[in-house]
Amino acid sequence: MKIIYDRKEWKEEAVAATVGFFDGVHLGHRFLLQKMIDLAKERRLPTAIITFPVHPRVVLHADCMPKLLNSFDEKLTLLSIEGIDYIIVMDFTPALAALTAREFITSVLAAGWHVKTLLTGFDHRFGYQRAEGFEQYADYGLACGMEVVKVSSLNNYKGIAISSSIIRQLIETGDMAAVSRLLGYHYQLKGRVINGRQVGRRLGFPTANIAVDEPFKMIPRHGSYAVRITIDGQQYKGMLYIGMRPTIGNDDIISVEANIFDFSEDIYDKSIVIEFIAFIREDRKFDSLDELKKQMEKDKIYAMEILQAEN
Numbered sequence: 001m002k003i004i005y006d007r008k009e010w011k012e013e014a015v016a017a018t019v020g021f022f023d024g025v026h027l028g029h030r031f032l033l034q035k036m037i038d039l040a041k042e043r044r045l046p047t048a049i050i051t052f053p054v055h056p057r058v059v060l061h062a063d064c065m066p067k068l069l070n071s072f073d074e075k076l077t078l079l080s081i082e083g084i085d086y087i088i089v090m091d092f093t094p095a096l097a098a099l100t101a102r103e104f105i106t107s108v109l110a111a112g113w114h115v116k117t118l119l120t121g122f123d124h125r126f127g128y129q130r131a132e133g134f135e136q137y138a139d140y141g142l143a144c145g146m147e148v149v150k151v152s153s154l155n156n157y158k159g160i161a162i163s164s165s166i167i168r169q170l171i172e173t174g175d176m177a178a179v180s181r182l183l184g185y186h187y188q189l190k191g192r193v194i195n196g197r198q199v200g201r202r203l204g205f206p207t208a209n210i211a212v213d214e215p216f217k218m219i220p221r222h223g224s225y226a227v228r229i230t231i232d233g234q235q236y237k238g239m240l241y242i243g244m245r246p247t248i249g250n251d252d253i254i255s256v257e258a259n260i261f262d263f264s265e266d267i268y269d270k271s272i273v274i275e276f277i278a279f280i281r282e283d284r285k286f287d288s289l290d291e292l293k294k295q296m297e298k299d300k301i302y303a304m305e306i307l308q309a310e311n
Contacts, residue, residue, distance in 0.1 A: 001080050004088045007112060015086070016040035016117040017048040017109070020124060021055060024069035025078035027184045028121070028162035035151045036119045037083040043117055046085040050113065051075070052092040055216070059092050067168055069183075071190070071214035078185075088113060101132045102140045110144040117147045122161065174221035174279035186228070186275035189217065189256065193267050196257065205296050206264075207241070207257035210272055219254060220276060222283040226303035229260050230273040237261045239303040240274055246285035247292045259296075261304070278306045 004010060018036050022029050033049070040047045053072050057064040070078065079087055090096070099108065104126060109115040118141060125133060134150045141148035160166060162182050170179045171187065180186050189212050196209035212219070222243040229236045238260040245255055258274060280299050286292040 001084050002086050003076065004086055010088075010113065012046055012048075012086075012114055014045055014114050014116040015048045016043060016045040016119065017050055017088075017113065017115045018119040018121075019050040019109070019126060020121065022049070022051055022075060022079060023055070023164045024167055024183060025075060026069075026162055026164065026167060026182050030081070030184060032119060032121050032151050033079075033081065033084065039117060039119065039149065045117060047083065048086040048088050048113065048115070049079055049084060050088045050090060050109075051079070053089055054092060056092045056097065058216075059094065060097055066216050067218035068214060068216045069164060069167060069171075069187070069218060071217060074188070074190070074214075101126060101137060105137060105140045105146065105148075106144045110141075110146050115146060117149065119149050119151055122150060122152045123163075168218060171218055171220050174223055174225075174282075176220065176225065176276040176279055179276070186277060187220070188276070189219070189274045190214070191256070191272060191274075193270050193272055195268065196255075205259045205293075205300075207259050208267055208272060210256040210258060210274070212256060219256070221279070222254070224280040224283075224299050224303075226277045226280055226306040227258065228275040228277060228307070229258055230275070231260075231267055231270055236263055237304065237307045238263075239280065239299055240276075241283075243283035246283070247289065259300070261300070277310055278303075280306075 016036055016039060018032060020029075036047055055064070055066045055068065057066055076087060096104075096108070105118070109118060118137070120134060120137065134148070138148045167179055167182050170176075170182070176187060189210065191210040191212040193208045194211045196207065220242060223241075225240045225242070227238050227240045229238045238258050240259075241255065241257045243255060244253075258272070280302055281295075286295065
């Protein structure tokens with residue numbers, strides 16, 4: 001698999017391709033990609049995913065703050081599945097957004113990237129103001145020698161097609177088990193361990209305070225979670241707190257703090273990866289630190305049970 005950033009590097013004369021932001025690279029996305037791989041084999045074409053490093057809404061609206069399921073690097077890793085030959089990274093610009101679907105298909109996809117077979121998701125729209133749909137795309141493709149294929153989704157959640165929007169809604173409610181099912185992997189936060197107030201240490205639950213790498217990464221619902229934690233390639237069990245620490249005194253910023261079970265090493269400034277396994281409880285204010293400590297002891301027991309069952 002090769003990542004292409006510059007059209008001058010492009011040597012292929014014909015490819016099967018699909019276009020999208022692919023936030024989450026969830027099971028619906030993977031279904032589409034597998035269909036592309038299968039069809040490309042029949043057509044004897046290499047495969048290409050055309051995607052963007054920045055969410056289109058950020059380019060079009062300077063004040064937009066999208067809730068991303070993946071950082072760009074995470075997305076590239078997830079898209080690098082077996083069978084994909086190229087990932088083409090295009091800058092999404094106002095000029096690109098102003099192109100009609102016809103212009104995008106003919107001048108960018110056909111003339112620029114030599115797309116011979118284009119696969120689109122069942123509800124995917126592109127072009128200026130996303131004004132047109134699959135029938136028009138197929139006509140424009142036919143006019144320039146491009147086959148356009150619509151892939152219907154076979155993946156659904158409670159009768160609703162899997163989408164990044166549905167997954168965000170589940171993250172907002174803390175239903176991380178459902179999130180894992182729809183993503184096909186556990187939702188993650190990646191970041192760096194920073195100095196904290198060390199209140200957790202005084203309670204017998206030392207925590208690693210985390211500064212999340214991706215500023216637009218979606219932070220799950222406030223509360224406590226059973227998690228798996230990776231540091232220096234080693235995985236540990238633990239629990240994670242997200243919130244404003246109301247028992248200690250409301251903060252102005254959201255804290256993300258991991259308590260790593262059976263762990264005592266100094267990890268300040270190290271990179272850390274958090275995998276969300278299950279939601280334990282919502283955030284709330286306790287009458288005393290003593291009550292908070294008792295609740296954390298219960299949380300640990302519950303988290304251990306969840307993590308043991310998950311093995």
